[in-house]
Amino acid sequence: MGWFIVDGHEDVAMTLLQDEGRDFGAPAPTGRGLSLPDARRGGLGVILATIFAPEGYWHGRSAMAAAREQFRLYEDLLDKHEEHLFRVESRGDLALCRAGGPIGIVHLVEGADPIASPDVLDWWVDQGGRVVGLAWNTPNRYSGGTNDDRGLSAEGRELLEAMHEHGVLCDVSHLNRRAVDDVLLAAQGPVVASHSNAHAVYPHRRNLVDEHVRAIADRNGLVCVMLHDDHLRDGRAGIDDVARHIDHFVSVAGPEHVGIGSDIDGGFGTDRVPSGIDSIADLGKIGETLLARGYAEKDAHAILGGNWMRVLREALPA
Numbered sequence: 001m002g003w004f005i006v007d008g009h010e011d012v013a014m015t016l017l018q019d020e021g022r023d024f025g026a027p028a029p030t031g032r033g034l035s036l037p038d039a040r041r042g043g044l045g046v047i048l049a050t051i052f053a054p055e056g057y058w059h060g061r062s063a064m065a066a067a068r069e070q071f072r073l074y075e076d077l078l079d080k081h082e083e084h085l086f087r088v089e090s091r092g093d094l095a096l097c098r099a100g101g102p103i104g105i106v107h108l109v110e111g112a113d114p115i116a117s118p119d120v121l122d123w124w125v126d127q128g129g130r131v132v133g134l135a136w137n138t139p140n141r142y143s144g145g146t147n148d149d150r151g152l153s154a155e156g157r158e159l160l161e162a163m164h165e166h167g168v169l170c171d172v173s174h175l176n177r178r179a180v181d182d183v184l185l186a187a188q189g190p191v192v193a194s195h196s197n198a199h200a201v202y203p204h205r206r207n208l209v210d211e212h213v214r215a216i217a218d219r220n221g222l223v224c225v226m227l228h229d230d231h232l233r234d235g236r237a238g239i240d241d242v243a244r245h246i247d248h249f250v251s252v253a254g255p256e257h258v259g260i261g262s263d264i265d266g267g268f269g270t271d272r273v274p275s276g277i278d279s280i281a282d283l284g285k286i287g288e289t290l291l292a293r294g295y296a297e298k299d300a301h302a303i304l305g306g307n308w309m310r311v312l313r314e315a316l317p318a
């Protein structure tokens with residue numbers, strides 16, 4: 001079956017910067033799973049490619065310096081591979097993403113540390129930022145993150161408002177429970193979880209509780225399963241474990257509010273990705289597994305890409 005896949009979370013810039021000299025146009029090195037040949041072979045239509053720049057994370061550099069370096073890398077990548085990759089900034093750009101066509105890159109800012117204040121969000125929008133997660137594992141001026149229990153700050157609420165004005169989607173993956181509660185109360189637009197699994201299936205701190213899954217679906221948003229063993233089960237995971245998380249999300253949110261955000265190469269090797277998935281070229285196997293479990297074809301296609309297309313179409317400017 002040919003799939004048109006939207007991967008809601010890939011740390012393309014970070015992973016390429018980590019391995020000096022790594023060429024996105026060449027097959028991924030052993031143990032890694034992100035490359036342009038794999039993306040093309042796997043039927044990827046759109047990639048949400050991150051700017052991952054928590055303060056001090058990257059060789060102690062400032063969040064802004066790290067973010068600029070990643071934007072620069074994407075610029076080079078888009079130049080070098082202009083035949084196969086292009087930046088999606090509008091609904092019109094999104095309409096050009098089709099099976100076998102060039103792959104659309106939508107920028108997702110994972111953790112708003114480098115966004116100095118809500119007033120400068122327009123600069124980020126000009127650079128192509130279309131999705132922002134307020135915090136990563138560590139808290140910042142806007143919100144608590146995964147590893148603490150702080151909620152949203154006053155500045156976080158202002159940033160949410162600015163995001164709504166600019167049509168920027170809010171990503172709640174990495175926010176702690178209290179912060180997700182706050183976002184769901186304060187945010188006016190749709191909300192997504194770009195890479196988070198189901199807490200009811202495996203109670204990891206990064207996974208989403210049903211109440212949040214339901215609230216995200218109520219706002220016509222999206223919850224996206226990610227492919228790190230540690231967030232899927234105790235021990236080594238397989239594709240069936242990914243499907244169990246999808247089954248649960250579907251039972252709570254309906255098939256139209258579930259997607260994929262693989263996070264492959266997001267700081268872990270393919271030895272921590274469910275067995276059977278060796279690279280992003282294998283994401284279609286998740287669809288095949290859903291079909292084998294009795295999913296309707298239209299639902300499997302929606303989960304693998306159609307739902308992200310809907311959410312992006314509604315959020316992006318004309």
Ligand SMILES: [Zn+2]
Nearest residue numbers: 110174195266
């Ligand atoms: Zn992440």
